[in-house]
Amino acid sequence: MGYIVALCIFFGEVLVIYSEQIGARLYGVQAATFGTAFLYAIAPAIMGAALLVVGYMLGVKYHQNVWAVTALSLSSILIVEPLFNYFYIGHIPELGSALGFVFGALGILAVTFL
Numbered sequence: 001m002g003y004i005v006a007l008c009i010f011f012g013e014v015l016v017i018y019s020e021q022i023g024a025r026l027y028g029v030q031a032a033t034f035g036t037a038f039l040y041a042i043a044p045a046i047m048g049a050a051l052l053v054v055g056y057m058l059g060v061k062y063h064q065n066v067w068a069v070t071a072l073s074l075s076s077i078l079i080v081e082p083l084f085n086y087f088y089i090g091h092i093p094e095l096g097s098a099l100g101f102v103f104g105a106l107g108i109l110a111v112t113f114l
Contacts, residue, residue: 001062006072008055013076015048021084029089074108 023041026032032040052073059069082101085091093101 001058005055005059005062005069008051008058009069009073010076010080012048012051012053012055013073014080015044015051017048017077017081017084019043019045019048021088025089071108078105078108 019041022044023037026040027034027037056066056069056073059072060066063069078101082093085093
């Protein structure tokens, strides 16, 4: 059951982040209309949100602790979003963003392992 929870949350976050990135890329980088970018982005967002809800429901039932599920969700975001930003949109973080990412990663590690 723990693997199902992890997979639902991880792939839910992947789909939601993909939805955000495709909307940002189409509207902000490739100059598509807002409506077109929104229509391309909404389907993966709905599927990702459904997986996240299922993952949280099963996770709280399985772990009996919402914090374990939240740490898993935040860890997924911390892994996936920078990869999408770099490989899909092509942006490199500036100093402040990189420091925020490092301190956020340390915080997630502290919550997960301490």
